[in-house]
Amino acid sequence: MSFEEKLAQFAELAVKVGANVQKGQTLLINTSTDTVDFTRMVVKKAYEAGAARVTVNFSDEAIDRALFDYAPEEEFEKYPRWIAEQRDELIERKGALLWIDAADPDLLTGVPVNKLSTHQKAAGKALENYRDAVMNDKIAWSIIAIPSKAWAKKVFPHLPEEEQVPALWEAIFKTVRIGEGDAVLNWEEHLIKLHARADLLNAKRYTKLHYTAPGTDLWIELPEKHIWQTGSSRTPEKTEFVANMPTEEVYTLPSKYGVNGYVSNTKPLVYQGNIIDKFTLAFEDGVIVKAEAEIGQDLLQEMISSDEGSKYLGEVALVPHESPISASNILYYNTLFDENASNHLAVGAAYPTCYEGGSELSEAELDAHGINSSITHEDFMIGSGEMDIDGILADGTVEPIFRKGNWAF
Template sequence: MDSRIREHAEVIVDHSVRIEKGDTVRVAAPTIAEDLAVAIYEKLGERGAKPSLSMRSSRADRAFFRACETDDFELPEQSLAEMEETDAVIIIKGAENTAEMSDVPPEKIAAYRTATAPVQKERMGKRWVGTQFPAPGEAQLAEMSTDAYEEFVYGAVNKDWDEQREFQRQMVEILDPADEVRLVSGDTTDLQMSVDGMKTINDYGEKNLPGGEVFTAPVPNSVEGEVLFDKPLVHQGREIEGAWLRFEGGTVVEHSAEKNETALTGVLDTDEGARRLGELGIGMNRDIDRFTYNMLFDEKMGDTIHLAIGKAIRQTVPEGQPYNESATHLDMIVDMSEDSFIEVDGKVVQRNGTFRFEDGFED
């Protein structure tokens, strides 16, 4: 087995979810990522854990969704019961065909997410990690050879996470005590929001692997202005390009997209919370140096910020603060490398992708 796969498994088990003897661990993986699942199982066995494995098929998922009616989805009680008894969850991504779900109606996906929201809420309270196996589907989506994509993935994943944590800590110390944030990029994005009372999280490869961002939650009703997401995203097999949102009183009141606007509309119509922001994230992983149409990597890319419509991440919202609830959470990216700045409490803390605490910053 490729030594990089074994290293990936070790980072997952020992760094990301910190498995201990006796832990009940659920591993969910696509069939193409069997090698990584095997390597993880080996590590879990060495640590005396109690694992269960779910090998997923996107073709089977597609067949199920196309056969069901929108009103058929109900809470899967067995899945909730299993999650309640689980200590840690490891979720592996990887596809032979990233567009397998592209002909599933968006309203079916939205209905399923709503029905299974209690399962996801339970999972968020566990030790969990989502990671990527360098499969051919994602390599093709990134317009890379499989070998080159493997190098890219392992370069972003198998790294010194203590060093990355310390680099990102400098931004956490700026954002965590802040009241107001303003994001400006060219003449297409000027967005203001309050983060007063919210918690800023240093993501260094725990919940997401790779990590490489700091993120917080806006106060839901505070977001004002407009934003153009100049990086595309792939959602349920559909590529959305040129997504534009305008906020008033924290709510999306206008939206458009240059491509697949109906897919964006479907997400916004999931529920009331889907029209509000649940996350502000700042990408800081400089080993992710190219856009690959994979949000797990793209949102961590240096010189970018990302905003998520929908569910806030629970750990960013302290008790007593307003929490944005939704069955969806969709990240979208703004390139901040040119003609852009991030302002915190009236002070520019990043300009054209360079942070105030980095060499080359121009005030």
Template sequence: MDARIREHAEIIADHSTGIEAGDNVVIQLPKEAEELAVALHEICGDRGANPIYLNYSARAQRAYKRAADAFEEPGHRHALYAETDVFIIARGGENVTEDADVDPGTNAAYNRAMEEVKRERLSKTWCLTQFPTASHAQLAGMSTEAYENFVWDAVSLDWDAQRELQAEMVEILNEADEVRIRSGEGTDLRMRLSGNEALNDYGEANLPGGEVFTAPVRDSVEGEVHFDLPLYRYGREIDGVRLRFEEGRVVSHAAERNEELLTGILDTDEGSRYLGELGIGMNRQIDRFTYNMLFDEKMGDTVHMAVGSAYPETVGEGNELNESGEHVDMIVDMSEDSVIEVDGEVVQRDGTFVFEE
């Protein structure tokens, strides 16, 4: 086994989840990540934890979605998650476009049925990570070896140092009332944060980490945003997304590619037309775009926003929690002609934070 796989497993167990004796641990990985599963099972055995291994197949999931006439909440999965202490999932797989021919309406219906199950899972200690596979290397335009180095270098960052850097932005946002984001001619967006909490993502729930994120006050988002970096969703690329918000809600939208897929996402439910997250990327180790949101949203010269569900821990008492079967992150490149303002004060210009100058 590559020593970096074992190190990856140890970081998940020690830093990201803190697996302890007696923990019920669900490990959901694709077959390509079996060695990571082996290493995690060894750690669980050493510590007296109780692992269950779910072998996730995007191909099987596609077959189910295309064959089913309707979807119901899977109570047996909900019961499993209710008894789970730690949930670990890794992206990977041999075909990143497996869902490309699933109808957007089908995906929306499936996500609605899974909403309570998803909420149960997110209430537990969880970690989402990446296992480097040839398919993701190809998507990123990299050799398999180069992609392995990229992933494992990002995973094994000095997370204590990263936490300290990001703590400065957490403090700024936690004292903020209004944030304004301007970039080029297509993005000028305002939102209020009052009463909500900014969180420091330094490689716990997401591995790699490297962002500060919060939730906007649900009905406060006003203006237009052009997401000038593409995203992969359900096996297809959505590019050139433009959204216009009034009183927090998306009132118009467009995309240069796969606009019908974007429409399907926004039509999932009422909450999918509101922002559930504002995130600010701060990981300088991630220095290239790879069509993988787990990495791309952490890049230091970006902000991202997610339509759909908000993380409950970011929403303060008295503010409305946005709920949805979707949570779709989209990215704005802030490296040029861009400013983040907090209560009228510039905190980032062209990708550089004021505390970095």
């Protein structure tokens, strides 16, 4: 299969499987100037699928960096209303949203933490309606990624410059099951397998999970009405979409106040254009009581102080160490990929869709059921080939879920 054929399949996947654009629907694409040619292909595929209108918001990394370098301090307390209003209109029109990411993992390195924090909080407040729509699957949304020079250099620094972007393209194609046969059919088969795994976990009704690995000894309680989900979701109109491409996970939510012990990361976390690494979080009754990082300590503290909910966990995700992305031994410095190579957790907001009837509950009702709310939702990777996970049933029976990083059943 030629590069051009793979590229065409990727654009088709983004439209037909990721965002799953429907006839007469509006599609909003957020991306950067590094993706112009590919984005044009996606736009064409979307119109061929029946989209009524496709709007593209292009950003530029040099311009984005200039904001943090030169804008006055008080500007970071504001957030453009038109961005929130554009997404609100998309939600009202039952449109679809696609992110095409090509971000430089080091884009905002050196920016003062207070600027990043103020910007994050202002955006979180302004985009509350949008965040609610995404967390509750009220619209179809999807994130994919394609190479940029800066990102490819970060991933493949050992390669000659002219080989870095092609190498990242080929790696990404493999993660999204492009290269052998029909990619759309490949994804249909993959999602069936993920759904089967989620069904097995839902039938178990575990009350707790116990994680053990070097640097980790963590107990996580699960709410009685928790639901294990996959990367495939449905809108209220029953349109199926895949929020993350690639996806290898099955995930649920923890009981907000039922997390105890400590956990260490196994892959770097890229947060607001910076890297946080070699960190450990300690929990007591759900709250992070200690957070220590060798790299990015100030950013780690900022991340877990964004609001009250950022001090708690919101997601528990299981990914076998033998997953295709992990087997590639490539560190992507991009959570979209790295989280699908490793068991991971998320600080901040839980997905209400992981709780029976959760999408119908208010924030106060969610909290009463032990479901966390926050402007933050940041995944961090904890899995390895040395991790064991046990599931505890209601009668106290302990069953192996993971052994040496992989499924035990």
